[in-house]
Amino acid sequence: MAVESSHVAGLKAEAMASAGLNASDYLVVLPVAVCFLFGAGLLMLRKRTDWQPYFAIPGLVLLFVVDVALLLKVAAEGPQTMMMGGWKAPFGIAFTVDLMGALFATVAGFVALCCGIYAAAAISKGERRYGFYPFLFLMIGGVSGAFLTGDVFNLYVWFEVLLIGSFGLLILGSEHEQLDGATKYCFLNLVGTTLFLIATGYLYGIFGTLNMADIAQKAATMKSDGVITTLAVLYLVSFAMKAAAFPLNYWLPASYHTPRFVVSALFAGLLTKVGIYAMIRILMMLFPPERAAMAPLIAWIAGLTMLVGGFGALAQTDLRRLLNYIVIAGIGTILAGIALPPVAASMPALLTAATDAAAGVAASADKASQVLQTGLSGAIYYALHSIVVMTGLYLAAGVAAYLNGSSSLAEMGGLWRRHPMLAAIMLVFLFSVSGLPPFSGFWPKVALVRASIAADMPWLAAAVLFSGFLITVASARLFALAFWRPLPAAQAAGDEAEAKRVAGEMFQAAGPDKPLSLIPLLALVAFVVAAGVWPEWLARLTDGAAAGVLDPTAYFSSVFGGGS
Template sequence: MALENSHEALRAQATVLGTVHLADFLVILPVAVCFLFGAALLMLRRRVDWHPFLAIPGLLVLFGIDVALLLRVAAQGPQTMMMGGWKPPFGIAFTVDLMGALFAAVAGFVALACGIYAVAAISPQERRYGFYPFLFLMMGGVSGAFLTGDIFNLYVWFEVLLIGSFGLLILGSEHEQLDGATKYCFLNLVGTTLFLIATGYLYGVFGTLNMADIAEKAAKMPSDGVITTLAVLYLVAFAMKAAAFPLNFWLPASYHTPRFVVSALFAGLLTKVGIYAMIRVLLMLFPPERAGMAPLIAWIAGLTMIVGGLGALAQTDVRRLLNYVVIAGIGTILAGLALPTGVTVVTPLLTASADAATTAAAAASAGQTALQTGLSGAIYYALHSIVVMTGLYLAAGVAAYLNGSSSLADMGGLWRRHPVLAAIMLVFLFAVAGLPPFSGFWPKVALVRASIAADMPWLAAAILVSGFLLTIAGARLFALAFWRPLPAALAAESESEARRIEAERFQAAGPEKPLSLVPLLALAAFVVAAGVWPEWLAHLTDGAAAGILHPSAYLSSVFGGTP
């Protein structure tokens, strides 16, 4: 009887039996919705004509839940739900702070855009092989990675999203796709193995996998070789998944092989999950070790930006060019993780605003450290990159369909034939180069200012040079594919066998105008809104950066108490 009472007492100490309100389920609903709709689509595998009518509402529900979760977190602070009622750190935690909610909401937005685009861009045969179920599976993994508060659970969600991405990558079963999938699978196998080794090592050191618990314990431990080894292992694993130099070679070899809508999903989301994990683990769990590795991260960021910009200039195929633009963007984000601590940025970013309330809020943030300014800029740029890279690939897919080829040598004349598409593409190209008044401008300003304040002018120069190279690459793409007339020789040969076969390949599942322009216009609207009125997003990314660098609210959400 005494033993039984002892067990009951221990159980009472380890579990929570309080009331759970319906609003609390917002934390896990994005994952549950993805699996629910994915399973329903699998059951309807013999009725692929029904898939869009179920998938689009499902993606709309996912986006709505993500927005509701973001509003709740912005108003109330980080939210936590423990699986099975176990108290932390015994159970698996779903903990979402402002950064996780921002990433999840933007991911839901681009998934909805791609889902609508895919109605016309994915043929019925490819739907039969599971495009929409694989999309929901991948989004379940992406959402879980952004919302989990357990580092082994983060590894699990990486595996879930990779399973979904493997299915999307080989959709079509062409030789080029299988070749790209082999490279993609091998490099991700290496990355996930490193991730798992580091997680096993971490559990041996801390005896826990809860991120809040690790952050508390790591803050009390001396920074020694053991913790530094853990930080280096995670840096390498996440750098490989994010396609940072010198581990970026797998991305150009694989992202050009699937359908354009699949490439858009990959370019927008998958590398950003690696970036998100790097920010979460290095800056929240191991800040002293991150500070020690800051010079290394800075060199990685600079080389990634330059390699991406030069690689984009060297390409003659639209998708291969955009693959290197993705890499350059990853380098820009990494620059925000490479800044030293303790350096103050005296002038806040948005003091030039004419709005008095905004100016007062900006003035209140004077004295913000270079690291916090840079991290806010990095998060802002990551959100911008998710939207812009998705839009670029989708717009390139329409252009390739209209020309019957994705080679710049075979494209032209789209400005006269399709001016709306050309204008949208120009907006995305300006944004990705960091030109005003679009969304890529403000985060680059923040990163350049933070780099100069941190006495790293060479890093600021790398950001500017990368933007200049992307401007040239974008101008070249637009001039060849849109502005110049279609070469007369190619126009005369448009009925030849080679051109006919190439055209059939694209037109077999070509995006029709209405279904392609709706998501493109929505993505372009975000790019313009975040560039012309940046305060609303800058305010959120400032809060997200502060929550990562000073995670007291995150810890109190998990363990209770006042932050």
């Protein structure tokens, strides 16, 4: 008994052994801490609705500054890890951030800041009183935690945290349409999180650990069999549902058009991308052989998701419903980069150039690895672009719908003459989401098309291009009806005061046509232009992020202090 007690004590001492923490290590968890600190403070200010924007916006600025500082640290020094409670990996809970996680967290902080500024003009005092800003910080805290955690179960926990915040934002206003959309949203997310939890319990039963680095190292030594494949399929289904991939995407167009425009912007920009991030992290870093085996299935899911999104957008007569389907098409485009096989099927030029069989095999493997990295880099680039562009589209659509008193394309028009700056901003976003140069959506699509062709999947490249064509047609239709054509005669002849009254009832807004709402739109446009005209800076970051996922040696070293 004494021997057993000493053995347990020795294990505990080994698990608690750590090198200590530096002040800079706390930077890894600071984004989550900032969100919860300001969210709690805003709860105490719930009756001071006039004060809330003046407290919330500095908090979002601080969050963005912290995210940028963390990104710079990771880019300069490599992945960073903080172990909670001084426990040694893999015994304790790890916060581990690599370049991909830091990029997603930084862009999420950027769009959260833009939405927080926009909400100061667009969210009524009553909705502030019932928790818009606290729910916003709770949701962003969950999003940040999901991007920064190095533990699978805590990834599930952060999903739950962001969903709680999103539920609160979804039902602000308590209108019948909102409650109906929230019911569908909650039910489908309940199914998805249940599958996630089942898969995580299954994972713990197999590996005896929940630390991502530890799982990846153990999985690399195990033979790929039906047990691991089943686990990977469970995660694929769970994350595909959260990302709104075909055929699990029907919940998104049924719910994203119901809340306020600024809430739809947050959802469209961030929530589906958390599902994409988790899919990349779990399938491509933890279970690469199983992901490779499922690559043809993921490719078909990607293609069908793009087509459903493109054709769905063409069929819509409501501004927000149209944008909902553009979100879905974008998810399919991102999945194309996750669906590439690890080895290209045929590279005759490469093989004929080789001087001998061994050199040919080595060159083929190296080329195939480069193809996979290019595809994943394009997927990450497109995901970051989509976060920004979809947020901007919904915010600009909110201003346009407010000015017209309706979000129906049949009742909109004349905005090009009345509000040329808004029309120009919307045009930039539409060009970008269609993948047209010189904006941010063009370069990742080029990378995805090239990688698909190099991987001997020309049909997937054709699907990316055809989906872009459908979105271009839908975008041209949106702009022609809502902005270019004259305002329909019935609206033009109507009473302007009545139009404003209808708009106020519809959006419960303080007036998103105020100059304050243009600040975030201009900031989002600046990112779209910068990532399109000068793409090298972002392409280098996304290429490094993709390399870190495909070869996580530095990630392991950060967690274990030297790796194994």
